[in-house]
Amino acid sequence: MKIWVTGASGSLGQELVRSLKATIPDAELLAPSRSEIDLGDRESVRNFVFTNKPTHVFHLAAKVFGIAGHKEQPAASLIENTLIDHSIFSALLEFPPRWVYYSSTVAAYGYPYKSIPIEENDWLIGNPHESEMGYAFSKRHSLSYLEMLHSISETKFVYGLSTNLFGSGDRFLEGRGHVVISLLEKATRIYNSSDPLEVWGDGTASRDFLSTKAAAGLLIDLVDKHVGIVNIASGQQIFIKEIANEIAExxxxxxxxxxxxxxxxxxxxxxxxxxxxxxxxFVKEINSKQELWGEIRNYKENRFPSHS
Incomplete structure:
Protein backbone atom coordinates (compact mmCIF):
# COMPACT_ATOMS: atom_id res chain seq x y z
CA MET A 1 0.00 0.00 0.00
CA LYS A 2 1.35 3.38 -1.04
CA ILE A 3 -0.62 6.31 0.42
CA TRP A 4 -0.47 9.90 -0.88
CA VAL A 5 -1.79 12.63 1.41
CA THR A 6 -2.28 16.08 -0.11
CA GLY A 7 -2.52 18.96 2.34
CA ALA A 8 -0.44 17.02 4.85
CA SER A 9 0.73 20.22 6.56
CA GLY A 10 -2.82 21.35 7.31
CA SER A 11 -4.65 20.75 10.58
CA LEU A 12 -6.43 17.59 9.42
CA GLY A 13 -3.46 16.49 7.30
CA GLN A 14 -1.06 16.55 10.25
CA GLU A 15 -3.44 14.49 12.38
CA LEU A 16 -4.12 12.03 9.55
CA VAL A 17 -0.41 11.47 8.89
CA ARG A 18 0.19 10.75 12.58
CA SER A 19 -2.75 8.34 12.67
CA LEU A 20 -1.71 6.56 9.47
CA LYS A 21 1.79 5.95 10.82
CA ALA A 22 0.31 4.48 13.98
CA THR A 23 -2.44 2.34 12.43
CA ILE A 24 -0.94 1.28 9.08
CA PRO A 25 2.81 1.24 9.84
CA ASP A 26 3.68 -0.98 6.87
CA ALA A 27 2.27 1.47 4.32
CA GLU A 28 4.58 3.72 2.32
CA LEU A 29 3.45 7.24 3.13
CA LEU A 30 3.84 10.10 0.63
CA ALA A 31 3.26 13.52 2.17
CA PRO A 32 5.21 16.06 0.09
CA SER A 33 5.29 19.69 1.21
CA ARG A 34 4.34 22.71 -0.90
CA SER A 35 8.01 23.29 -1.66
CA GLU A 36 8.28 19.75 -3.04
CA ILE A 37 5.20 19.84 -5.26
CA ASP A 38 2.98 22.67 -6.51
CA LEU A 39 -0.52 21.18 -6.64
CA GLY A 40 -1.64 23.92 -8.99
CA ASP A 41 1.01 22.90 -11.54
CA ARG A 42 -0.48 20.13 -13.65
CA GLU A 43 2.83 18.87 -15.04
CA SER A 44 4.47 18.82 -11.63
CA VAL A 45 1.61 16.77 -10.21
CA ARG A 46 1.62 14.39 -13.18
CA ASN A 47 5.35 13.74 -12.75
CA PHE A 48 4.85 13.02 -9.05
CA VAL A 49 2.00 10.57 -9.66
CA PHE A 50 3.82 8.89 -12.57
CA THR A 51 6.95 8.42 -10.45
CA ASN A 52 5.23 7.22 -7.28
CA LYS A 53 1.98 5.64 -8.51
CA PRO A 54 0.10 5.78 -5.20
CA THR A 55 -2.47 3.05 -4.56
CA HIS A 56 -4.45 5.15 -2.08
CA VAL A 57 -5.02 8.91 -2.04
CA PHE A 58 -6.31 11.23 0.67
CA HIS A 59 -6.90 14.50 -1.16
CA LEU A 60 -7.25 17.08 1.63
CA ALA A 61 -5.50 20.06 0.04
CA ALA A 62 -7.58 23.18 -0.58
CA LYS A 63 -7.31 26.95 -0.47
CA VAL A 64 -9.59 27.86 2.43
CA PHE A 65 -10.43 31.53 2.95
CA GLY A 66 -12.79 31.26 5.95
CA ILE A 67 -16.26 32.85 6.27
CA ALA A 68 -15.18 36.41 5.53
CA GLY A 69 -12.65 35.40 2.90
CA HIS A 70 -15.02 33.20 0.90
CA LYS A 71 -17.61 35.98 0.96
CA GLU A 72 -15.12 38.63 -0.16
CA GLN A 73 -13.30 36.53 -2.78
CA PRO A 74 -15.75 33.95 -4.21
CA ALA A 75 -14.15 33.92 -7.68
CA ALA A 76 -10.62 33.43 -6.32
CA SER A 77 -11.83 30.58 -4.12
CA LEU A 78 -13.58 28.91 -7.04
CA ILE A 79 -10.67 29.25 -9.45
CA GLU A 80 -7.80 28.33 -7.11
CA ASN A 81 -9.51 25.23 -5.75
CA THR A 82 -10.66 24.11 -9.18
CA LEU A 83 -7.09 24.36 -10.50
CA ILE A 84 -5.74 22.24 -7.64
CA ASP A 85 -8.36 19.55 -8.19
CA HIS A 86 -7.92 19.58 -11.97
CA SER A 87 -4.17 19.01 -11.65
CA ILE A 88 -4.60 16.13 -9.23
CA PHE A 89 -7.44 14.33 -10.98
CA SER A 90 -5.88 14.73 -14.41
CA ALA A 91 -2.94 12.72 -13.10
CA LEU A 92 -5.06 10.17 -11.25
CA LEU A 93 -7.19 9.52 -14.33
CA GLU A 94 -3.99 8.70 -16.19
CA PHE A 95 -2.51 6.58 -13.37
CA PRO A 96 -5.54 5.35 -11.39
CA PRO A 97 -5.20 4.41 -7.71
CA ARG A 98 -7.29 1.73 -6.02
CA TRP A 99 -9.03 4.12 -3.61
CA VAL A 100 -9.49 7.88 -3.16
CA TYR A 101 -10.76 10.01 -0.31
CA TYR A 102 -11.79 13.50 -1.39
CA SER A 103 -12.23 16.17 1.26
CA SER A 104 -15.27 18.22 0.32
CA THR A 105 -17.31 20.39 2.66
CA VAL A 106 -20.80 20.71 4.09
CA ALA A 107 -20.67 24.21 2.61
CA ALA A 108 -21.46 22.49 -0.70
CA TYR A 109 -25.00 21.71 0.47
CA GLY A 110 -27.79 23.67 -1.17
CA TYR A 111 -29.28 26.35 1.08
CA PRO A 112 -31.82 26.65 2.65
CA TYR A 113 -31.56 23.06 3.79
CA LYS A 114 -34.38 20.65 3.05
CA SER A 115 -34.13 19.29 6.59
CA ILE A 116 -32.02 19.41 9.76
CA PRO A 117 -29.96 17.34 10.28
CA ILE A 118 -28.81 17.66 6.68
CA GLU A 119 -28.72 14.41 4.68
CA GLU A 120 -26.51 13.38 1.75
CA ASN A 121 -29.41 12.84 -0.67
CA ASP A 122 -30.25 16.54 -0.43
CA TRP A 123 -26.82 18.08 -0.95
CA LEU A 124 -27.38 19.24 -4.55
CA ILE A 125 -30.83 20.71 -3.99
CA GLY A 126 -30.41 24.43 -4.69
CA ASN A 127 -27.32 26.62 -4.64
CA PRO A 128 -24.92 26.85 -1.68
CA HIS A 129 -25.22 29.76 0.74
CA GLU A 130 -23.89 32.99 -0.78
CA SER A 131 -21.19 33.33 1.91
CA GLU A 132 -19.51 30.11 0.67
CA MET A 133 -20.61 29.84 -2.95
CA GLY A 134 -17.29 29.96 -4.84
CA TYR A 135 -15.59 27.43 -2.57
CA ALA A 136 -18.66 25.21 -2.53
CA PHE A 137 -19.05 25.09 -6.32
CA SER A 138 -15.41 24.08 -6.78
CA LYS A 139 -16.01 21.19 -4.37
CA ARG A 140 -19.22 20.10 -6.05
CA HIS A 141 -17.49 19.84 -9.41
CA SER A 142 -14.89 17.35 -8.19
CA LEU A 143 -17.46 14.61 -7.68
CA SER A 144 -17.49 14.19 -11.48
CA TYR A 145 -13.77 13.31 -11.45
CA LEU A 146 -14.34 10.62 -8.83
CA GLU A 147 -17.29 9.14 -10.68
CA MET A 148 -15.21 9.07 -13.87
CA LEU A 149 -12.37 7.29 -12.04
CA HIS A 150 -14.80 4.71 -10.71
CA SER A 151 -16.44 4.21 -14.10
CA ILE A 152 -13.19 3.81 -16.05
CA SER A 153 -10.88 2.14 -13.52
CA GLU A 154 -13.22 0.85 -10.78
CA THR A 155 -11.46 3.11 -8.30
CA LYS A 156 -13.34 3.08 -5.02
CA PHE A 157 -13.95 6.50 -3.49
CA VAL A 158 -15.29 8.43 -0.54
CA TYR A 159 -16.56 11.94 -1.20
CA GLY A 160 -16.48 13.35 2.32
CA LEU A 161 -18.65 16.34 3.17
CA SER A 162 -16.59 17.59 6.12
CA THR A 163 -18.25 19.54 8.90
CA ASN A 164 -16.57 22.32 10.93
CA LEU A 165 -13.21 20.98 12.13
CA PHE A 166 -11.06 22.06 15.06
CA GLY A 167 -7.69 20.89 16.31
CA SER A 168 -4.26 21.77 17.61
CA GLY A 169 -2.79 22.21 14.13
CA ASP A 170 -5.34 24.81 13.01
CA ARG A 171 -3.90 28.08 11.77
CA PHE A 172 -5.21 31.54 12.58
CA LEU A 173 -5.66 33.90 9.63
CA GLU A 174 -6.83 37.37 10.65
CA GLY A 175 -10.47 37.74 9.59
CA ARG A 176 -10.38 34.44 7.65
CA GLY A 177 -9.73 31.74 10.23
CA HIS A 178 -12.05 28.97 11.39
CA VAL A 179 -14.37 30.01 14.19
CA VAL A 180 -12.73 28.12 17.10
CA ILE A 181 -9.12 29.15 16.41
CA SER A 182 -10.28 32.71 15.65
CA LEU A 183 -12.00 33.03 19.03
CA LEU A 184 -9.02 31.48 20.83
CA GLU A 185 -6.64 33.96 19.21
CA LYS A 186 -8.91 36.86 20.12
CA ALA A 187 -9.00 35.63 23.71
CA THR A 188 -5.20 35.42 23.71
CA ARG A 189 -4.88 39.03 22.56
CA ILE A 190 -7.17 40.42 25.26
CA TYR A 191 -5.92 38.17 28.07
CA ASN A 192 -5.26 40.23 31.24
CA SER A 193 -7.14 43.20 29.81
CA SER A 194 -10.64 44.53 30.38
CA ASP A 195 -11.60 44.27 26.70
CA PRO A 196 -14.55 42.06 25.77
CA LEU A 197 -14.25 38.98 23.56
CA GLU A 198 -15.77 40.10 20.25
CA VAL A 199 -17.80 37.36 18.56
CA TRP A 200 -19.29 37.58 15.07
CA GLY A 201 -23.06 37.16 14.81
CA ASP A 202 -25.38 37.08 17.81
CA GLY A 203 -24.27 33.76 19.28
CA THR A 204 -27.42 31.84 18.29
CA ALA A 205 -25.80 30.11 15.32
CA SER A 206 -24.90 26.46 15.79
CA ARG A 207 -22.61 24.05 14.00
CA ASP A 208 -21.67 20.39 13.93
CA PHE A 209 -18.07 20.44 15.19
CA LEU A 210 -15.59 17.59 14.80
CA SER A 211 -12.00 17.37 16.05
CA THR A 212 -9.29 16.65 13.51
CA LYS A 213 -8.25 13.67 15.62
CA ALA A 214 -11.73 12.16 15.40
CA ALA A 215 -11.95 13.01 11.70
CA ALA A 216 -8.65 11.21 11.03
CA GLY A 217 -10.01 8.14 12.81
CA LEU A 218 -13.13 8.18 10.64
CA LEU A 219 -11.11 8.55 7.43
CA ILE A 220 -8.84 5.62 8.24
CA ASP A 221 -11.90 3.47 8.98
CA LEU A 222 -13.15 4.23 5.46
CA VAL A 223 -10.01 3.08 3.61
CA ASP A 224 -10.78 0.67 0.75
CA LYS A 225 -14.54 1.16 1.15
CA HIS A 226 -16.66 2.46 -1.72
CA VAL A 227 -18.90 4.87 0.14
CA GLY A 228 -19.65 7.64 -2.33
CA ILE A 229 -21.03 10.83 -0.81
CA VAL A 230 -21.06 10.91 2.99
CA ASN A 231 -21.07 13.43 5.82
CA ILE A 232 -17.85 13.42 7.85
CA ALA A 233 -19.36 14.79 11.03
CA SER A 234 -20.29 14.16 14.63
CA GLY A 235 -24.01 14.79 14.30
CA GLN A 236 -23.77 16.88 17.49
CA GLN A 237 -24.93 20.50 17.70
CA ILE A 238 -22.87 23.12 19.53
CA PHE A 239 -23.90 26.79 19.69
CA ILE A 240 -21.40 29.58 19.06
CA LYS A 241 -22.59 31.20 22.31
CA GLU A 242 -21.60 28.05 24.22
CA ILE A 243 -18.09 28.14 22.76
CA ALA A 244 -17.66 31.85 23.51
CA ASN A 245 -18.84 31.34 27.10
CA GLU A 246 -16.46 28.42 27.63
CA ILE A 247 -13.51 30.40 26.25
CA ALA A 248 -14.36 33.43 28.41
CA GLU A 249 -14.56 31.19 31.49
CA PHE A 282 -16.26 4.93 15.46
CA VAL A 283 -18.64 7.86 14.97
CA LYS A 284 -20.71 6.65 17.95
CA GLU A 285 -17.68 7.06 20.23
CA ILE A 286 -17.21 10.77 19.43
CA ASN A 287 -18.03 13.42 22.03
CA SER A 288 -17.33 16.68 20.23
CA LYS A 289 -18.22 19.03 23.07
CA GLN A 290 -15.92 17.23 25.48
CA GLU A 291 -13.10 17.28 22.93
CA LEU A 292 -13.69 20.94 22.12
CA TRP A 293 -13.70 22.02 25.76
CA GLY A 294 -10.46 20.07 26.22
CA GLU A 295 -8.95 21.81 23.19
CA ILE A 296 -9.83 25.21 24.70
CA ARG A 297 -8.16 24.32 28.01
CA ASN A 298 -5.06 22.93 26.29
CA TYR A 299 -4.75 26.01 24.12
CA LYS A 300 -4.88 28.31 27.13
CA GLU A 301 -2.37 26.21 29.08
CA ASN A 302 0.06 26.19 26.15
CA ARG A 303 -0.15 29.95 25.65
CA PHE A 304 -0.15 30.94 29.34
CA PRO A 305 1.43 28.00 31.25
CA SER A 306 2.29 30.00 34.38
CA HIS A 307 -1.31 31.17 34.80
CA SER A 308 -3.02 27.78 34.42
Missing amino acids: VFELDGGIEFVGINQGITSRVCSTEKLEKFTS
Missing part, protein backbone atom coordinates in the same frame (compact mmCIF):
# COMPACT_ATOMS: atom_id res chain seq x y z
CA VAL A 250 -11.34 29.26 30.81
CA PHE A 251 -9.40 32.44 29.99
CA GLU A 252 -11.06 34.28 32.89
CA LEU A 253 -11.83 37.27 30.70
CA ASP A 254 -12.81 40.30 32.76
CA GLY A 255 -14.45 42.08 29.83
CA GLY A 256 -16.97 39.35 29.11
CA ILE A 257 -18.39 38.74 25.64
CA GLU A 258 -19.66 41.15 23.00
CA PHE A 259 -21.63 39.84 20.01
CA VAL A 260 -20.97 42.26 17.16
CA GLY A 261 -23.60 41.05 14.71
CA ILE A 262 -21.51 40.86 11.52
CA ASN A 263 -20.93 37.70 9.42
CA GLN A 264 -23.68 35.73 11.11
CA GLY A 265 -23.72 33.24 8.22
CA ILE A 266 -25.98 30.18 8.31
CA THR A 267 -28.06 29.94 11.50
CA SER A 268 -27.89 26.18 12.03
CA ARG A 269 -25.97 23.37 10.32
CA VAL A 270 -25.98 19.92 11.86
CA CYS A 271 -25.27 16.76 9.86
CA SER A 272 -26.92 13.38 9.75
CA THR A 273 -24.45 10.57 10.47
CA GLU A 274 -26.86 7.75 9.61
CA LYS A 275 -25.02 6.82 6.40
CA LEU A 276 -21.57 7.22 7.99
CA GLU A 277 -22.54 4.81 10.78
CA LYS A 278 -23.11 2.06 8.18
CA PHE A 279 -19.40 2.13 7.32
CA THR A 280 -17.76 2.90 10.68
CA SER A 281 -18.87 2.42 14.28
Whole structure:
Protein backbone atom coordinates (compact mmCIF):
# COMPACT_ATOMS: atom_id res chain seq x y z
CA MET A 1 0.00 0.00 0.00
CA LYS A 2 1.35 3.38 -1.04
CA ILE A 3 -0.62 6.31 0.42
CA TRP A 4 -0.47 9.90 -0.88
CA VAL A 5 -1.79 12.63 1.41
CA THR A 6 -2.28 16.08 -0.11
CA GLY A 7 -2.52 18.96 2.34
CA ALA A 8 -0.44 17.02 4.85
CA SER A 9 0.73 20.22 6.56
CA GLY A 10 -2.82 21.35 7.31
CA SER A 11 -4.65 20.75 10.58
CA LEU A 12 -6.43 17.59 9.42
CA GLY A 13 -3.46 16.49 7.30
CA GLN A 14 -1.06 16.55 10.25
CA GLU A 15 -3.44 14.49 12.38
CA LEU A 16 -4.12 12.03 9.55
CA VAL A 17 -0.41 11.47 8.89
CA ARG A 18 0.19 10.75 12.58
CA SER A 19 -2.75 8.34 12.67
CA LEU A 20 -1.71 6.56 9.47
CA LYS A 21 1.79 5.95 10.82
CA ALA A 22 0.31 4.48 13.98
CA THR A 23 -2.44 2.34 12.43
CA ILE A 24 -0.94 1.28 9.08
CA PRO A 25 2.81 1.24 9.84
CA ASP A 26 3.68 -0.98 6.87
CA ALA A 27 2.27 1.47 4.32
CA GLU A 28 4.58 3.72 2.32
CA LEU A 29 3.45 7.24 3.13
CA LEU A 30 3.84 10.10 0.63
CA ALA A 31 3.26 13.52 2.17
CA PRO A 32 5.21 16.06 0.09
CA SER A 33 5.29 19.69 1.21
CA ARG A 34 4.34 22.71 -0.90
CA SER A 35 8.01 23.29 -1.66
CA GLU A 36 8.28 19.75 -3.04
CA ILE A 37 5.20 19.84 -5.26
CA ASP A 38 2.98 22.67 -6.51
CA LEU A 39 -0.52 21.18 -6.64
CA GLY A 40 -1.64 23.92 -8.99
CA ASP A 41 1.01 22.90 -11.54
CA ARG A 42 -0.48 20.13 -13.65
CA GLU A 43 2.83 18.87 -15.04
CA SER A 44 4.47 18.82 -11.63
CA VAL A 45 1.61 16.77 -10.21
CA ARG A 46 1.62 14.39 -13.18
CA ASN A 47 5.35 13.74 -12.75
CA PHE A 48 4.85 13.02 -9.05
CA VAL A 49 2.00 10.57 -9.66
CA PHE A 50 3.82 8.89 -12.57
CA THR A 51 6.95 8.42 -10.45
CA ASN A 52 5.23 7.22 -7.28
CA LYS A 53 1.98 5.64 -8.51
CA PRO A 54 0.10 5.78 -5.20
CA THR A 55 -2.47 3.05 -4.56
CA HIS A 56 -4.45 5.15 -2.08
CA VAL A 57 -5.02 8.91 -2.04
CA PHE A 58 -6.31 11.23 0.67
CA HIS A 59 -6.90 14.50 -1.16
CA LEU A 60 -7.25 17.08 1.63
CA ALA A 61 -5.50 20.06 0.04
CA ALA A 62 -7.58 23.18 -0.58
CA LYS A 63 -7.31 26.95 -0.47
CA VAL A 64 -9.59 27.86 2.43
CA PHE A 65 -10.43 31.53 2.95
CA GLY A 66 -12.79 31.26 5.95
CA ILE A 67 -16.26 32.85 6.27
CA ALA A 68 -15.18 36.41 5.53
CA GLY A 69 -12.65 35.40 2.90
CA HIS A 70 -15.02 33.20 0.90
CA LYS A 71 -17.61 35.98 0.96
CA GLU A 72 -15.12 38.63 -0.16
CA GLN A 73 -13.30 36.53 -2.78
CA PRO A 74 -15.75 33.95 -4.21
CA ALA A 75 -14.15 33.92 -7.68
CA ALA A 76 -10.62 33.43 -6.32
CA SER A 77 -11.83 30.58 -4.12
CA LEU A 78 -13.58 28.91 -7.04
CA ILE A 79 -10.67 29.25 -9.45
CA GLU A 80 -7.80 28.33 -7.11
CA ASN A 81 -9.51 25.23 -5.75
CA THR A 82 -10.66 24.11 -9.18
CA LEU A 83 -7.09 24.36 -10.50
CA ILE A 84 -5.74 22.24 -7.64
CA ASP A 85 -8.36 19.55 -8.19
CA HIS A 86 -7.92 19.58 -11.97
CA SER A 87 -4.17 19.01 -11.65
CA ILE A 88 -4.60 16.13 -9.23
CA PHE A 89 -7.44 14.33 -10.98
CA SER A 90 -5.88 14.73 -14.41
CA ALA A 91 -2.94 12.72 -13.10
CA LEU A 92 -5.06 10.17 -11.25
CA LEU A 93 -7.19 9.52 -14.33
CA GLU A 94 -3.99 8.70 -16.19
CA PHE A 95 -2.51 6.58 -13.37
CA PRO A 96 -5.54 5.35 -11.39
CA PRO A 97 -5.20 4.41 -7.71
CA ARG A 98 -7.29 1.73 -6.02
CA TRP A 99 -9.03 4.12 -3.61
CA VAL A 100 -9.49 7.88 -3.16
CA TYR A 101 -10.76 10.01 -0.31
CA TYR A 102 -11.79 13.50 -1.39
CA SER A 103 -12.23 16.17 1.26
CA SER A 104 -15.27 18.22 0.32
CA THR A 105 -17.31 20.39 2.66
CA VAL A 106 -20.80 20.71 4.09
CA ALA A 107 -20.67 24.21 2.61
CA ALA A 108 -21.46 22.49 -0.70
CA TYR A 109 -25.00 21.71 0.47
CA GLY A 110 -27.79 23.67 -1.17
CA TYR A 111 -29.28 26.35 1.08
CA PRO A 112 -31.82 26.65 2.65
CA TYR A 113 -31.56 23.06 3.79
CA LYS A 114 -34.38 20.65 3.05
CA SER A 115 -34.13 19.29 6.59
CA ILE A 116 -32.02 19.41 9.76
CA PRO A 117 -29.96 17.34 10.28
CA ILE A 118 -28.81 17.66 6.68
CA GLU A 119 -28.72 14.41 4.68
CA GLU A 120 -26.51 13.38 1.75
CA ASN A 121 -29.41 12.84 -0.67
CA ASP A 122 -30.25 16.54 -0.43
CA TRP A 123 -26.82 18.08 -0.95
CA LEU A 124 -27.38 19.24 -4.55
CA ILE A 125 -30.83 20.71 -3.99
CA GLY A 126 -30.41 24.43 -4.69
CA ASN A 127 -27.32 26.62 -4.64
CA PRO A 128 -24.92 26.85 -1.68
CA HIS A 129 -25.22 29.76 0.74
CA GLU A 130 -23.89 32.99 -0.78
CA SER A 131 -21.19 33.33 1.91
CA GLU A 132 -19.51 30.11 0.67
CA MET A 133 -20.61 29.84 -2.95
CA GLY A 134 -17.29 29.96 -4.84
CA TYR A 135 -15.59 27.43 -2.57
CA ALA A 136 -18.66 25.21 -2.53
CA PHE A 137 -19.05 25.09 -6.32
CA SER A 138 -15.41 24.08 -6.78
CA LYS A 139 -16.01 21.19 -4.37
CA ARG A 140 -19.22 20.10 -6.05
CA HIS A 141 -17.49 19.84 -9.41
CA SER A 142 -14.89 17.35 -8.19
CA LEU A 143 -17.46 14.61 -7.68
CA SER A 144 -17.49 14.19 -11.48
CA TYR A 145 -13.77 13.31 -11.45
CA LEU A 146 -14.34 10.62 -8.83
CA GLU A 147 -17.29 9.14 -10.68
CA MET A 148 -15.21 9.07 -13.87
CA LEU A 149 -12.37 7.29 -12.04
CA HIS A 150 -14.80 4.71 -10.71
CA SER A 151 -16.44 4.21 -14.10
CA ILE A 152 -13.19 3.81 -16.05
CA SER A 153 -10.88 2.14 -13.52
CA GLU A 154 -13.22 0.85 -10.78
CA THR A 155 -11.46 3.11 -8.30
CA LYS A 156 -13.34 3.08 -5.02
CA PHE A 157 -13.95 6.50 -3.49
CA VAL A 158 -15.29 8.43 -0.54
CA TYR A 159 -16.56 11.94 -1.20
CA GLY A 160 -16.48 13.35 2.32
CA LEU A 161 -18.65 16.34 3.17
CA SER A 162 -16.59 17.59 6.12
CA THR A 163 -18.25 19.54 8.90
CA ASN A 164 -16.57 22.32 10.93
CA LEU A 165 -13.21 20.98 12.13
CA PHE A 166 -11.06 22.06 15.06
CA GLY A 167 -7.69 20.89 16.31
CA SER A 168 -4.26 21.77 17.61
CA GLY A 169 -2.79 22.21 14.13
CA ASP A 170 -5.34 24.81 13.01
CA ARG A 171 -3.90 28.08 11.77
CA PHE A 172 -5.21 31.54 12.58
CA LEU A 173 -5.66 33.90 9.63
CA GLU A 174 -6.83 37.37 10.65
CA GLY A 175 -10.47 37.74 9.59
CA ARG A 176 -10.38 34.44 7.65
CA GLY A 177 -9.73 31.74 10.23
CA HIS A 178 -12.05 28.97 11.39
CA VAL A 179 -14.37 30.01 14.19
CA VAL A 180 -12.73 28.12 17.10
CA ILE A 181 -9.12 29.15 16.41
CA SER A 182 -10.28 32.71 15.65
CA LEU A 183 -12.00 33.03 19.03
CA LEU A 184 -9.02 31.48 20.83
CA GLU A 185 -6.64 33.96 19.21
CA LYS A 186 -8.91 36.86 20.12
CA ALA A 187 -9.00 35.63 23.71
CA THR A 188 -5.20 35.42 23.71
CA ARG A 189 -4.88 39.03 22.56
CA ILE A 190 -7.17 40.42 25.26
CA TYR A 191 -5.92 38.17 28.07
CA ASN A 192 -5.26 40.23 31.24
CA SER A 193 -7.14 43.20 29.81
CA SER A 194 -10.64 44.53 30.38
CA ASP A 195 -11.60 44.27 26.70
CA PRO A 196 -14.55 42.06 25.77
CA LEU A 197 -14.25 38.98 23.56
CA GLU A 198 -15.77 40.10 20.25
CA VAL A 199 -17.80 37.36 18.56
CA TRP A 200 -19.29 37.58 15.07
CA GLY A 201 -23.06 37.16 14.81
CA ASP A 202 -25.38 37.08 17.81
CA GLY A 203 -24.27 33.76 19.28
CA THR A 204 -27.42 31.84 18.29
CA ALA A 205 -25.80 30.11 15.32
CA SER A 206 -24.90 26.46 15.79
CA ARG A 207 -22.61 24.05 14.00
CA ASP A 208 -21.67 20.39 13.93
CA PHE A 209 -18.07 20.44 15.19
CA LEU A 210 -15.59 17.59 14.80
CA SER A 211 -12.00 17.37 16.05
CA THR A 212 -9.29 16.65 13.51
CA LYS A 213 -8.25 13.67 15.62
CA ALA A 214 -11.73 12.16 15.40
CA ALA A 215 -11.95 13.01 11.70
CA ALA A 216 -8.65 11.21 11.03
CA GLY A 217 -10.01 8.14 12.81
CA LEU A 218 -13.13 8.18 10.64
CA LEU A 219 -11.11 8.55 7.43
CA ILE A 220 -8.84 5.62 8.24
CA ASP A 221 -11.90 3.47 8.98
CA LEU A 222 -13.15 4.23 5.46
CA VAL A 223 -10.01 3.08 3.61
CA ASP A 224 -10.78 0.67 0.75
CA LYS A 225 -14.54 1.16 1.15
CA HIS A 226 -16.66 2.46 -1.72
CA VAL A 227 -18.90 4.87 0.14
CA GLY A 228 -19.65 7.64 -2.33
CA ILE A 229 -21.03 10.83 -0.81
CA VAL A 230 -21.06 10.91 2.99
CA ASN A 231 -21.07 13.43 5.82
CA ILE A 232 -17.85 13.42 7.85
CA ALA A 233 -19.36 14.79 11.03
CA SER A 234 -20.29 14.16 14.63
CA GLY A 235 -24.01 14.79 14.30
CA GLN A 236 -23.77 16.88 17.49
CA GLN A 237 -24.93 20.50 17.70
CA ILE A 238 -22.87 23.12 19.53
CA PHE A 239 -23.90 26.79 19.69
CA ILE A 240 -21.40 29.58 19.06
CA LYS A 241 -22.59 31.20 22.31
CA GLU A 242 -21.60 28.05 24.22
CA ILE A 243 -18.09 28.14 22.76
CA ALA A 244 -17.66 31.85 23.51
CA ASN A 245 -18.84 31.34 27.10
CA GLU A 246 -16.46 28.42 27.63
CA ILE A 247 -13.51 30.40 26.25
CA ALA A 248 -14.36 33.43 28.41
CA GLU A 249 -14.56 31.19 31.49
CA VAL A 250 -11.34 29.26 30.81
CA PHE A 251 -9.40 32.44 29.99
CA GLU A 252 -11.06 34.28 32.89
CA LEU A 253 -11.83 37.27 30.70
CA ASP A 254 -12.81 40.30 32.76
CA GLY A 255 -14.45 42.08 29.83
CA GLY A 256 -16.97 39.35 29.11
CA ILE A 257 -18.39 38.74 25.64
CA GLU A 258 -19.66 41.15 23.00
CA PHE A 259 -21.63 39.84 20.01
CA VAL A 260 -20.97 42.26 17.16
CA GLY A 261 -23.60 41.05 14.71
CA ILE A 262 -21.51 40.86 11.52
CA ASN A 263 -20.93 37.70 9.42
CA GLN A 264 -23.68 35.73 11.11
CA GLY A 265 -23.72 33.24 8.22
CA ILE A 266 -25.98 30.18 8.31
CA THR A 267 -28.06 29.94 11.50
CA SER A 268 -27.89 26.18 12.03
CA ARG A 269 -25.97 23.37 10.32
CA VAL A 270 -25.98 19.92 11.86
CA CYS A 271 -25.27 16.76 9.86
CA SER A 272 -26.92 13.38 9.75
CA THR A 273 -24.45 10.57 10.47
CA GLU A 274 -26.86 7.75 9.61
CA LYS A 275 -25.02 6.82 6.40
CA LEU A 276 -21.57 7.22 7.99
CA GLU A 277 -22.54 4.81 10.78
CA LYS A 278 -23.11 2.06 8.18
CA PHE A 279 -19.40 2.13 7.32
CA THR A 280 -17.76 2.90 10.68
CA SER A 281 -18.87 2.42 14.28
CA PHE A 282 -16.26 4.93 15.46
CA VAL A 283 -18.64 7.86 14.97
CA LYS A 284 -20.71 6.65 17.95
CA GLU A 285 -17.68 7.06 20.23
CA ILE A 286 -17.21 10.77 19.43
CA ASN A 287 -18.03 13.42 22.03
CA SER A 288 -17.33 16.68 20.23
CA LYS A 289 -18.22 19.03 23.07
CA GLN A 290 -15.92 17.23 25.48
CA GLU A 291 -13.10 17.28 22.93
CA LEU A 292 -13.69 20.94 22.12
CA TRP A 293 -13.70 22.02 25.76
CA GLY A 294 -10.46 20.07 26.22
CA GLU A 295 -8.95 21.81 23.19
CA ILE A 296 -9.83 25.21 24.70
CA ARG A 297 -8.16 24.32 28.01
CA ASN A 298 -5.06 22.93 26.29
CA TYR A 299 -4.75 26.01 24.12
CA LYS A 300 -4.88 28.31 27.13
CA GLU A 301 -2.37 26.21 29.08
CA ASN A 302 0.06 26.19 26.15
CA ARG A 303 -0.15 29.95 25.65
CA PHE A 304 -0.15 30.94 29.34
CA PRO A 305 1.43 28.00 31.25
CA SER A 306 2.29 30.00 34.38
CA HIS A 307 -1.31 31.17 34.80
CA SER A 308 -3.02 27.78 34.42
